[in-house]
Amino acid sequence: MTIDAGRWAELYRLEFPRVYRALLAVLRDRDRALDALHDAFVAGLRRPPAHDADLAGWLFVVAVRSARRGVRLPSFSLERVRGRSGAGDIDALLDRMEVGRLLAGLTERQRAMVVAQFYLGLDHREIAAHFGVKTGTVSATLAQAKARMRAEVRNAS
């Protein structure tokens, strides 16, 4: 069934909280996460996914790819230097979380796959299909990421 614009907006709103939080965990920046998710929304309007199953995974990967394309220009809110925080508060929040600390030691690509598996609930085959890589690559990336997270847990304890 084709997804029309109205249906797309409705589905997007339903998935927004989960996908946005997944992106925050990967990108550690509110503005980048929101921009990337906006891009994914626009991409879906132009060319919606073939079906509405696993929409969160689709949105997540399109957004992650979009975030990799470039870097947002700094916003020059100089109030930040005087104590107000922008992206830094998300960093601080994530650093207070066990998951945030574990993810911080990973590369962005590893973080994306770990979050896709453990938070969005995608399996290796689905992650491979979304990211356009082989299942073996996903398995290897996740194995490396998990080894790093285990080492981090050992160090912490």
Add this chain to the structure above:
Amino acid sequence: MLPELSIERVFRRELDDLPLPPESSWIPARVTVRRPVSLTAIVIAATLVLVLGAVSFVREAPDAAATGRRVITTPLLNAPRPMCLRGGCNVYRSDAFGYGISIPGDWRVQDSSRFGFGRSDPSLLDRVEFTSRTPEEWQLLVGVRLDLIAPWDLFVEVHDRNGFAAMDWARSDGCGRNACMVGETTVSQSPAYVASWPVTSSLRMHAYYIERGDRMLILRYVTEPGSEGPHGVTEQTLEQIVGSIALN
């Protein structure tokens, strides 16, 4: 601590606590009034933009001092002559903001200001982007998100300094929140504060801050360490362009 079987639960419990932005911002404003556009309409619009752009360029050409926005091929008269790079000498001169910079012969000015680039930043007086990419390559990379820094492009920005020192500007840009390397150097005989910090796991921002009275001149670029940019651009190319700037 984090046994394998409970990872999913821990992820959900913790990440579900992350704050969401206001619901009004979930859907991007730029698409709320967008309607489907046919390919023909896109082609016509693109043609119109090209034609208008060409007309505008021809009209503006004799008035460099007024616009300060085009590439010229003569050196600055009242500033040291910028060097020529990669076999070509392509000099951009901004009379309005008192600088000239030499870019390689195969580079060009990417004029994105007309699309509203950077207008959300009240201190920004001027921003010029220099790129080695073709317009098509640039569009493919940046798409509709005109607030992006394309890696391996060079930006020259002029801001109202608002009394802040170069170090504050660097910290506001992101230097303070990330592992940041800082230093001091001289650019066109003016002292400059240099900062460099990671912006993603693979990209790194480099910025030069030069205080010029009430204004702050910033030269910035993003690189991917260990890689080469489009059309053979390297960090050395970008450093050469930065070094070629001549300040009035």
